[in-house]
Amino acid sequence: MSLFTMKNVRKTFAHGEVKEEILKGIDVTLPEGKITALTGASGSGKSTLLTIAAGLQTASDGQISFEQQELTSMRSEELRQIRAKQFGFIFQFAHLVPFLTVEEQLALMLETAESSLSKQEQKKEIRQVLELVDMWKRKNAYPPSLSGGEKQRVAVARAIIHSPKVLFADEPTASLDSKRSQEVMRLIQRLSKERHITVLMVTHDMDMLDYVDHVIEMRDGKIIQEDSIH
Template sequence: MTVLAIDDVRKTFNNGEVAEDILKGVHLALNAGEVTALVGASGSGKSTLLTIAAGLQQASNGEVIFDGHNMTDMSAEQIRQIRASQFGFIFQFAHLVPFLTVEEQLLLMLDVAETTLSKKAQLQEVDRILVLVGMSHRKQAYPASLSGGEKQRVAIARAIIHRPKVLFADEPTASLDSQRSKEVMQLIHDMTKELQIATLLVTHDEEMLIYADRIIKMTDGLIN
């Protein structure tokens, strides 16, 4: 089932008197339970496409349809609410809050997502997710005491704690060694399947593509 569709999306930046076309009419569908990997050279438009799909910037033309609704017609507040409650994000660095424990990081995400769960149910959900990502034994740890791989596991837990429909992963293994990269990508793959999330992965690491269900190549603002 298609959760998010990108229809003829174009993005033009004005560089002084010169207009530069970054995206030139991109079509892409993200499906539930599927990891879609977006690959291509630097400057091909991958990150621009991801940020437009995630509602972090607007397209110059075209539509982004989420769950049957056109985000192009939504207000900034409506898009913010979708990002907070329906989207999850994983980046190259975990960006954990240094003064919060692992448990508190996840509770904060539930608060941002404006969960309707009771406090007891929130704590139970945190425990459940930490078991899934193999971090239950580090629930009371602070980021400074975590390894790079552990931080990314917490970042994944934080990204899925509110059960998003779409997960955006932008170079999630770029700061990790080979073994930790494989562990993190296996986890992203498994969570995508188990929770039926539509995952969009941007990566330069070809070894990580074995964890993708589909591989989409971008060249000069177009999908090949």
């Protein structure tokens, strides 16, 4: 049984009496511990698919299962707990909490995930993860004083500090220059391998496909091609 699967997922938006089907019956199985990229033109439905998979919005129809639990039939509190404990998120922008230091952003995530680690162990884990993303020396900095690349590295650290099983990344490099983009992708690749994290990532940047294991191409709400690269 796979860690994360989607079957016949559909999403319809209604604009008055006009209904628009954004996702037209998607079937996806994420390879465990690998990075899967969702690609396609703008409006193909890839970001909608990612946010539905992550439980940030609901599907109109279909089934999404994670560790044999049906996400589509869960109550919002159960879904929140899965998001907090089992999922990690990286968005196009870092979306850090502006009044918390780098170290506190990670501590908040551990608290949200109801980490079983002791305070001492949490501090150790935060240090380890911040060193991994090369941000330990900036642990006391507030987001407004960080560069775009630094912010995104903190966002990556926040997304993995609680050891999630699935990491959802929506165009994580879109706001970065190519050098910073490659740095962030190398980091996600390394973390996925070292921590055995399954990654579902939306990207429109073909250069980023060098770092992924599996590619799903979408067009007009459908999967048109699926390839394993490595």
